[in-house]
Amino acid sequence: MREKIATPKAPAAIGPYAQAVRLNDFLFASGQIPVDPETGEIAGDTIESQTRQVMKNIQAILEAADMTVSDVVKTTCFLADMSDFAAFNQIYGETFTHCPARSCVAVREIPKGVLCEVEILAHK
Template identity: 55%
Template structure:
């Protein structure tokens, strides 16, 4: 069974896609960028703040699907510059305690709204 996950606590999609799709017990969340859902503004004072906002948006989607960061099995991180890797990695790591998800991190030419980081996730509800 396919269920669309949508919460006002994460940014509304800026295109023809859903925040996330739950299929049986698997959650596929679209890439999140550092948009504050309350204001619609990009949070970009520092790469750390930007990454924290991305992770807050992911948490809001997980909450809407009745999941937690412990349920994440795979993440994909997209960076505007690989020089951000260390700071993004340190900030991202604060949201996990053990049994870390699989992950890839790649640098890309440009991201939506010219942000520096975008993260998508796949989670499994046990």
């Protein structure tokens, strides 16, 4: 069974897509950027502040799907600048202590000019 997952505790989709979709026991979450859902603004201008907000947004979507961070089996991470990798990785590691599979690449541009974006695949 396919179910759209949405929560006001994470930023609304800025296009024709869902925050996340559950298919049976799998959750596919769209890339989360560091928008504070309460203000609609980018959370800070450092990789640290933006990564923390991305992690909060991911946790809110997981909660809406009745899942936790420990259910995440794969992440795909996009950085605007690979020189931010060490700082990003430090905060990422505080959230994903169970070390899911991961890809992390630098890209030319991320929506809204942010420094990082993370999408997840979870299984319960």
